[in-house]
Amino acid sequence: MLELKDITKRFDNRTILNKMSFQVPDGEILAIVGPSGAGKTTLLRCITGLETVDGGDFILDGEKFNPAANRDNDKVIGVVFQDFQLFPNLTVMDNVTLAPELALKMNKADATKRAQDLIDQLSLSGKEQLYPFQLSGGQKQRVAIVRALAMNPKILCYDEPTSALDPDLRQTVEQIILNLKSEKMTQIVVTHDMQFAKNIADQILRVEPIDA
Amino acid sequence: MLHYFAEILPSLLSGAWMTIRIFLWTLIISIPLGVVVSLGLLSKFSPLRWILKFYVWLMRGTPLLLQLIFVFYGLPIIGVIFQRYDAAIFAFALNYTAYFAEIFRGGFQAIPNGQFESARVLRLTRWQTLRKIVIPQVVKIVVPSIGNEVVNLVKDSSLVYVIGLGDLLRAGNIASARDVTLLPLVAVGIIYLILTGICTYLLRRVEQRLSKWE
Structure with missing residues (x-):
């Protein structure tokens, strides 16, 4: 609470x-x-x-x-920003796995597996290797949600x-x-x-x- | 005529080698230093900011030719003596660092604050944020402007004649005066075109690599 x-x-x-x-x-x-x-x-x-x-x-x-x-x-308190603030230089998969690998010290295989589960759950399958500019607004938002969830937040904002x-x-x-x-x-x-x-x-x- | 070109080519190539050395050393020193100075220009510590602003103003506000003369003929008055070659590298690095710093400053300022906040809530450290998120975006923004300066540098290097260094243009001038013909200068022009052509090609390749994301 x-x-x-x-x-x-x-x-x-x-x-x-x-x-x-x-x-x-x-x-x-x-x-x-x-x-x-x-x-x-x-x-x-x-x-x-x-x-x-x-x-x-x-x-x-x-x-x-x-x-x-x-x-x-x-x-962790996760945040989904109004304008998403995805990292434009990284693919969808890298946007999601970057922080778990660097901040939570997860290994690449675990981070990727967890990311893939969340990506599938939010109907983003097949978009893993795309860059943010190739996504629609709704897709960008779902990537932002997946990216926040990958950090196992206590609360999502x-x-x-x-x-x-x-x-x-x-x-x-x-x-x-x-x-x-x-x-x-x-x-x-x-x-x-x-x-x-x-x-x-x-x-x-x-x-x-x-x-x- | 081909025979004549073959005759003057060795001296032109040795001049070109001087041009290339000045070019490479200036880039190797100025680009990293430019990044550091740009961070100083964005610093919250105002005395540092003012000193660097003054430096950039001085370097961009006076001719490079004048700066070369000052470094080689002026600094010895206060006891700082450079060899010709070192003086050239020093003056060029000082001048180009100022231009690169301004370009990088613009690049850093173009990154939205939201990118830093987004990295922060994802628990990335300051350094991780710079390395993985900010610098790749800055590089993409600055490559076209850096490219302009790089091509300029190839040509600016000809200014070293003023302190008596034997670069490509000077080699051509000597042959031209000795043999009373403009042909060596035509050859010089062609060699400059080849050098800038190579730079342009390499920069295009870098831009293409960076164009897979927007």
Whole structure:
């Protein structure tokens, strides 16, 4: 379970998040919604360690941890970026196996086998040797999900997973997220799409802009 | 006429060898140094940034010919004495490093921040990120501009005549003045074309290898 306690984040004295607290039980899906500029993405960036917080605690499975300094390979928080940020110079397979080999010190054969399982699971079979520029938007997103899953994350986070896709791909994304839920993956999804949030989430957190 | 060419060819080739040596040494020194200086230009430590900016401004803002003269005739005044050949390599490396640094700086700046963040959440170290993700992308971006400079360098190397080094152009000039004919200079032109042609061909091959991804 992930718990946030009194998380506060400021940029140049402007408070973005003020003493925010919530819990995400294992295997559940939290959707973070709210208008643009409310701090949804900032909250996600704090959880994933891309921003440091100005106050409050993160607690994962009963232990305090600092996402920004977290190097524990049992406490990986995976991220699927809005624009995916695949590595353009690497094939789909290499995008997926790079971090397990370098960071988790898996050997090439194990990393490749695990990657292949995930690639097949997300219907990317046959795309292993393609480069990102040869993929459609939906395929790129699935590669980004596979790449994050290959690190065996405790939690998988998505920043606006529907915004860069055609509207008819929304259901595919929903299905992927719900399939991962059935495998007990804890997921946090930032979205401005209320209907999408209602379709997938166990819990919806509304983030509002802070006045003054 | 063929007989005449055969007669002057050995001296032209020995001049060409000087051209090639200056060319290769300048590249071997300037390209890695250019990467280092470019990282300095992007450093958060502002005194270093300002010093390097000044260096780049000085090198790009004055003629290479002038820099050669200063290194060979000027530096001895303050006690720094170079042999002709060393002076040439020093001046060329100093000059080309500045150009390469600017090219690499642009390359590094073109890499989106998201690539660094993506690598970070995947637990890659700073060095792994540079080596596996950033540098391959920078190389692809800079190869065409580096190629331009490389071809320029072949021709710029002819400036060493000013400090009395016997390069290809000088060898041609000597033969031309001695025999009162332009034929040696035609031969010189052809040899330059062959050298730049080889560079262009090799650079094209590199670009092709890098074009399998976008």
